[in-house]
Amino acid sequence: MTQNNFHTASWLNIPEDSDFPLYNIPFGMAILKGNKKRAVTRIGNYIINLNSLNQSGFFKNTFVDKTDIFKQENLNSFISLGKEKTGIVRNRIAELFSEGTTELKSQTHILEEIIFQPNDVKMIMPVKVGDYTDFYSSMEHATNVGKMFRDPENALLPNWKHLPVGYHGRASSIVISGTPLHRPKGQLKYNDNPNPLFGPTKEMDFELELAFITCNNTKLGESISVDKAEDSIFGMLLFNDMSARDIQRWEYVPLGPFLSKSFGSVVSPWIVTLDALEPFRTKGPVQEPEVLPYLKFEGNKNFDISLEAVIKPANSNETVVCKTNFKHMYWNMAQQLAHQTINGCNINSCDMYASGTISGPDAGSYGSMLELAWKGQNPIQLNNGESRVFLEDNDTIIIRGFAAKDNLRIGFGEVSTQVLPSIPL
Numbered sequence: 001m002t003q004n005n006f007h008t009a010s011w012l013n014i015p016e017d018s019d020f021p022l023y024n025i026p027f028g029m030a031i032l033k034g035n036k037k038r039a040v041t042r043i044g045n046y047i048i049n050l051n052s053l054n055q056s057g058f059f060k061n062t063f064v065d066k067t068d069i070f071k072q073e074n075l076n077s078f079i080s081l082g083k084e085k086t087g088i089v090r091n092r093i094a095e096l097f098s099e100g101t102t103e104l105k106s107q108t109h110i111l112e113e114i115i116f117q118p119n120d121v122k123m124i125m126p127v128k129v130g131d132y133t134d135f136y137s138s139m140e141h142a143t144n145v146g147k148m149f150r151d152p153e154n155a156l157l158p159n160w161k162h163l164p165v166g167y168h169g170r171a172s173s174i175v176i177s178g179t180p181l182h183r184p185k186g187q188l189k190y191n192d193n194p195n196p197l198f199g200p201t202k203e204m205d206f207e208l209e210l211a212f213i214t215c216n217n218t219k220l221g222e223s224i225s226v227d228k229a230e231d232s233i234f235g236m237l238l239f240n241d242m243s244a245r246d247i248q249r250w251e252y253v254p255l256g257p258f259l260s261k262s263f264g265s266v267v268s269p270w271i272v273t274l275d276a277l278e279p280f281r282t283k284g285p286v287q288e289p290e291v292l293p294y295l296k297f298e299g300n301k302n303f304d305i306s307l308e309a310v311i312k313p314a315n316s317n318e319t320v321v322c323k324t325n326f327k328h329m330y331w332n333m334a335q336q337l338a339h340q341t342i343n344g345c346n347i348n349s350c351d352m353y354a355s356g357t358i359s360g361p362d363a364g365s366y367g368s369m370l371e372l373a374w375k376g377q378n379p380i381q382l383n384n385g386e387s388r389v390f391l392e393d394n395d396t397i398i399i400r401g402f403a404a405k406d407n408l409r410i411g412f413g414e415v416s417t418q419v420l421p422s423i424p425l
């Protein structure tokens with residue numbers, strides 16, 4: 001087990017409400033001056049170049065010592081070391097920046113190669129995503145969508161409380177925060193016309209989700225048990241699964257979402273380790289009826305993570321449109337991974353598994369415009385006097401998340417994307 005005995009004070013100045021205290025130490029990839037791609041972490045408002053730390057000998061006696069693992073295209077090799085080894089590196093980073101530790105602080109001549117300001121770097125995709133699965137694990141979200149798309153009386157399908165429903169998504173269109181997305185075109189089918197039309201979606205939506213990243217490979221035929229699943233989960237990031245609802249409604253029967261989702265999903269740049277989230281474990285909802293033995297679990301496998309979504313129209317202020325919490329999820333990550341592999345499906349390090357839209361029980365806690373504005377019936381009022389039923393061109397949608405308890409705050413930063421007009425054929 002990785003130790004979490006971090007000092008809380010650093011010799012770097014960390015604002016009190018920072019998402020990135022010394023206890024966090026998330027991992028990301030950045031382009032630094034000179035166009036160098038480097039693995040980085042963030043402490044307060046500082047970006048730390050892990051390769052420079054390593055080449056200067058600060059990771060002696062660890063598995064990464066003097067290797068090129070922090071100057072690759074992505075974090076895949078690092079994450080694939082496994083949680084025990086990456087946890088040692090994370091602890092060492094925290095130690096180097098702890099108050100009272102001078103071995104790095106005293107080397108003032110090298111600090112400018114190690115410590116950067118966020119504005120001096122460009123964050124890029126932290127991993128090359130292998131396979132990508134999108135689950136559908138919020139009961140509130142599945143119920144709301146079932147009511148709107150199918151049958152209000154039987155909103156949840158009979159399988160929903162017996163297995164974590166999911167589908168295999170598109171990895172190639174998962175992009176880093178800040179990447180704008182053009183409004184997708186496709187087949188649109190409306191009730192007032194028996195035939196589908198073709199054009200830009202009129203129902204551009206976001207989905208507020210978290211995703212986890214795996215850190216090992218399994219062989220075809222092997223399964224991961226619920227008890228062992230978290231050993232295979234390196235960490236989590238914010239995930240916005242952008243969705244075109246009119247395309248989705250027409251295409252999703254019988255095999256599930258296809259082009260309504262694959263035009264772009266956006267992730268936050270920082271992978272927050274599961275180790276950093278340990279203090280925020282909590283109980284999930286009671287699962288009734290009882291699940292099959294391979295999905296039974298012990299202990300607290302949900303996490304108390306506050307989440308919000310905001311819409312920022314062009315040249316305007318932000319409006320918070322949703323406040324929700326990851327703890328509401330009916331199916332937890334360990335169950336999701338156990339279910340993914342129960343048939344012997346092999347997984348690889350740096351696969352990505354999204355939670356599904358995280359809706360809470362109240363109307364203000366729904367994680368998509370489809371639910372917030374209830375299929376267009378209840379427009380959402382924005383601070384600038386406008387209203388929205390779906391996203392409009394040039395709107396920016398931002399999702400933020402953090403966990404907080406006993407003066408400890410572990411944040412994810414944010415994931416942001418702007419909706420651009422459709423590209424004409």
Ligand code: CA
Binds near residue numbers: 135207241357
């Ligand atoms: Ca989704």
